[in-house]
Amino acid sequence: MSTDKRRFPSLMSYHVYPRRVAYYETDAMGVLHHSNHVRFFEEARVALLRDRGWMEIHQPAGPYVFAVTEQSARYFKPAVFDEALEIWTQMRRVGARLEFQYALFSQASQTVIAAGGTRLVPIDTSFRVAKLPASFLEAVDRESWDEAWPPKPQV
Amino acid sequence: MSTDKRRFPSLMSYHVYPRRVAYYETDAMGVLHHSNHVRFFEEARVALLRDRGWMEIHQPAGPYVFAVTEQSARYFKPAVFDEALEIWTQMRRVGARLEFQYALFSQASQTVIAAGGTRLVPIDTSFRVAKLPASFLEAVDRESWDEAWPPKPQV
Amino acid sequence: MSTDKRRFPSLMSYHVYPRRVAYYETDAMGVLHHSNHVRFFEEARVALLRDRGWMEIHQPAGPYVFAVTEQSARYFKPAVFDEALEIWTQMRRVGARLEFQYALFSQASQTVIAAGGTRLVPIDTSFRVAKLPASFLEAVDRESWDEAWPPKPQV
Amino acid sequence: MSTDKRRFPSLMSYHVYPRRVAYYETDAMGVLHHSNHVRFFEEARVALLRDRGWMEIHQPAGPYVFAVTEQSARYFKPAVFDEALEIWTQMRRVGARLEFQYALFSQASQTVIAAGGTRLVPIDTSFRVAKLPASFLEAVDRESWDEAWPPKPQV
Numbered sequence: 244m245s246t247d248k249r250r251f252p253s254l255m256s257y258h259v260y261p262r263r264v265a266y267y268e269t270d271a272m273g274v275l276h277h278s279n280h281v282r283f284f285e286e287a288r289v290a291l292l293r294d295r296g297w298m299e300i301h302q303p304a305g306p307y308v309f310a311v312t313e314q315s316a317r318y319f320k321p322a323v324f325d326e327a328l329e330i331w332t333q334m335r336r337v338g339a340r341l342e343f344q345y346a347l348f349s350q351a352s353q354t355v356i357a358a359g360g361t362r363l364v365p366i367d368t369s370f371r372v373a374k375l376p377a378s379f380l381e382a383v384d385r386e387s388w389d390e391a392w393p394p395k396p397q398v
Numbered sequence: 399m400s401t402d403k404r405r406f407p408s409l410m411s412y413h414v415y416p417r418r419v420a421y422y423e424t425d426a427m428g429v430l431h432h433s434n435h436v437r438f439f440e441e442a443r444v445a446l447l448r449d450r451g452w453m454e455i456h457q458p459a460g461p462y463v464f465a466v467t468e469q470s471a472r473y474f475k476p477a478v479f480d481e482a483l484e485i486w487t488q489m490r491r492v493g494a495r496l497e498f499q500y501a502l503f504s505q506a507s508q509t510v511i512a513a514g515g516t517r518l519v520p521i522d523t524s525f526r527v528a529k530l531p532a533s534f535l536e537a538v539d540r541e542s543w544d545e546a547w548p549p550k551p552q553v
Numbered sequence: 554m555s556t557d558k559r560r561f562p563s564l565m566s567y568h569v570y571p572r573r574v575a576y577y578e579t580d581a582m583g584v585l586h587h588s589n590h591v592r593f594f595e596e597a598r599v600a601l602l603r604d605r606g607w608m609e610i611h612q613p614a615g616p617y618v619f620a621v622t623e624q625s626a627r628y629f630k631p632a633v634f635d636e637a638l639e640i641w642t643q644m645r646r647v648g649a650r651l652e653f654q655y656a657l658f659s660q661a662s663q664t665v666i667a668a669g670g671t672r673l674v675p676i677d678t679s680f681r682v683a684k685l686p687a688s689f690l691e692a693v694d695r696e697s698w699d700e701a702w703p704p705k706p707q708v
Numbered sequence: 709m710s711t712d713k714r715r716f717p718s719l720m721s722y723h724v725y726p727r728r729v730a731y732y733e734t735d736a737m738g739v740l741h742h743s744n745h746v747r748f749f750e751e752a753r754v755a756l757l758r759d760r761g762w763m764e765i766h767q768p769a770g771p772y773v774f775a776v777t778e779q780s781a782r783y784f785k786p787a788v789f790d791e792a793l794e795i796w797t798q799m800r801r802v803g804a805r806l807e808f809q810y811a812l813f814s815q816a817s818q819t820v821i822a823a824g825g826t827r828l829v830p831i832d833t834s835f836r837v838a839k840l841p842a843s844f845l846e847a848v849d850r851e852s853w854d855e856a857w858p859p860k861p862q863v
Contacts, residue, residue, distance in 0.1 A: 265592065265595065265596050265599070266595055266599060266735060266736065266741075267592050267595060267735060267741045267743055269735050269736035270731060270732060270734050270735065270736070271731065271734035271735070271736075271738040271739075271788075271789050272463055272465075273736040274736075276731075276732045277436070277466040277469060278433055278434075278436040278437050278440070278732055279433075281432070281433040281436055282433050282575065282577050285433070285575065285576055285577060286575050289575070289576060289635065293635070298635065302634070308427055310427075310473070310476075311432040311473055312472065312473050313470070313471070313472050313473065314432060314470065314471055315468070315469065315470035315471070316468070316469055316470070317467065317468050318465070318466055318467050318468065321465075321525065323736075324612070324736050325599065325603070325608065370476065420747065420750065420751050420754070421580060421581065421586075421750055421754060422580060422586045422588055422747050422750060424580050424581035425576060425577060425579050425580065425581070426576065426579035426580070426581075426583040426584075426633075426634050428581045429581075431576075431577045433577055437730065437732050440730065440731055440732060441730050444730070444731060444790065448790070453790065457789070478581075479581050479767070480754065480758070480763065582773055582775075587746070587776040587779060588743055588744075588746040588747050588750070589743075591742070591743040591746055592743050595743070618737055620737075620783070620786075621742040621783055622782065622783050623780070623781070623782050623783065624742060624780065624781055625778070625779065625780035625781070626778070626779055626780070627777065627778050628775070628776055628777050628778065631775075631835065680786065
């Protein structure tokens with residue numbers, strides 16, 4: 244079952260990354276442990292960069308890497324073992340900083356089960372703030388960003 | 399080397415949990431991965447409950463468990479493999495909800511390297527909001543809570 | 554780039570599960586931490602069960618769950634951040650026990666970078682050894698199992 | 709409750725590392741996930757090196773690091789959330805390689821719940837096998853190694 248594209252207002256305005264809940268990511272309550280949402284958000288962030296062709300700026304051995312300066316998440320519903328999820332991601336630039344926001348969508352319940360955000364600064368290998376290429380920043384400025392987040396299904 | 403108690407204004411007002419950075423918790427930048435701070439915060443939260451004698455209310459097989467509804471963290475400095483850290487924790491009650499705030503302190507650099515917070519609701523095994531025992535809530539109300547967070551060293 | 558099917562003798566005799574290395578799975582040496590191979594093996598095992606239609610026997614809330622009684626891994630080469638891997642899996646039945654063996658293949662280097670195995674016993678929710686359905690066991694007996702493992706490319 | 713030293717034949721011949729099971733390390737069966745034993749073994753290995761004063765040879769930025777070439781574990785009993793465990797560790801040298809063996813002991817049940825082993829080779833930052841200092845190797849040769857493993861309580 245894939246995401247019902249009709250129920251969300253602007254599905255194409257965000258990047259969609261599919262992910263199932265692994266067994267080792269559940270906890271003794273039988274649900275996805277809240278620290279793993281943070282990891283799913285990172286996977287979704289990397290998948291967006293990869294799909295946009297921007298992975299050369301996110302390499303441990305490269306000139307830049309992104310340091311997370313802030314992250315947060317809100318948890319609305321539990322997710323269970325092997326549940327098919329999607330992480331919807333948007334990004335924007337705020338000065339030298341990059342911001343990402345995420346919504347974790349459950350295909351089974353057709354609801355948003357968590358939402359979150361991350362702020363990152365590009366740093367060089369000496370942990371100093373680095374200047375990103377202008378072409379990359381211009382491309383980021385063409386990404387979508389919804390002020391109301393997470394997106395709500397249209398009933 | 400232990401925490402220099404003179405440099406912080408009210409050390410005894412928070413719970414202190416020591417933790418070293420494990421090798422598997424570092425990432426390709428050579429530093430503690432930002433998702434692990436969230437896990438350290440949980441360990442510190444559990445250690446506080448254990449040290450206060452409140453673990454019977456946090457058992458997977460018991461009548462209550464705490465569901466995280468919100469968490470956030472700010473990252474100021476990196477931590478490296480085997481670095482000796484301390485997590486300082488405070489908790490308070492806000493209605494039926496519990497709130498925790500944390501500061502991650504590095505013994506080597508004598509600085510706060512990260513800070514964060516968690517909001518939890520007590521739920522029963524059917525994921526319904528549960529009422530906590532009055533004696534527990536009264537004890538929580540005697541815990542310290544600093545509005546300014548993280549605490550700053552007094553130079 | 555997909556697996557070059559001509560170079561391996563009997564590719565169709567094992568289940569193939571694709572997986573990229575996440576950033577949080579690397580360590581301070583810049584490579585996939587050795588504990589994560591064990592987790593990748595579990596994901597591959599679950600993917601095999603799911604693809605065969607056997608997931609109803611691997612549910613935390615169901616009558617059976619599989620307890621790992623033994624696992625091992627050999628590590629031949631490092632894997633790096635975002636590297637596209639495949640986990641090749643075979644399973645067999647040995648009495649009441651299930652055995653899985655895995656090879657971790659790198660698409661970039663076209664080599665097997667790790668191999669491992671897991672032994673599991675089906676248990677019920679009281680942690681007692683459970684008897685699996687005959688139809689499932691018969692189906693497992695039709696799975697392939699190579700005594701020489703991991704498979705070697707034919708040059 | 710501490711380990712009953714009388715019940716084990718040669719307790720002083722191995723290094724003891726205490727560790728509680730964190731909530732995020734449990735899984736949907738309510739027990740410590742089998743991949744985390746591998747991580748506990750690594751923590752115990754590092755604690756042994758630290759306590760012996762050998763940490764300068766295990767630094768990501770240093771001349772040597774240890775690559776795991778093989779690991780295995782056998783699982784006898786489950787461990788649960790917040791259970792107080794001890795990891796008992798021995799090490800020896802086999803040529804250029806180091807070997808560690810571990811037993812995971814539960815204070816509550818006074819039993820060994822898992823055992824395992826790791827083989828490592830010292831490598832330099834280019835992933836080439838490195839020669840360890842003679843003084844270190846001589847010290848390792850004075851470590852205890854029991855052929856029968858895990859140790860059995862004397863009733």
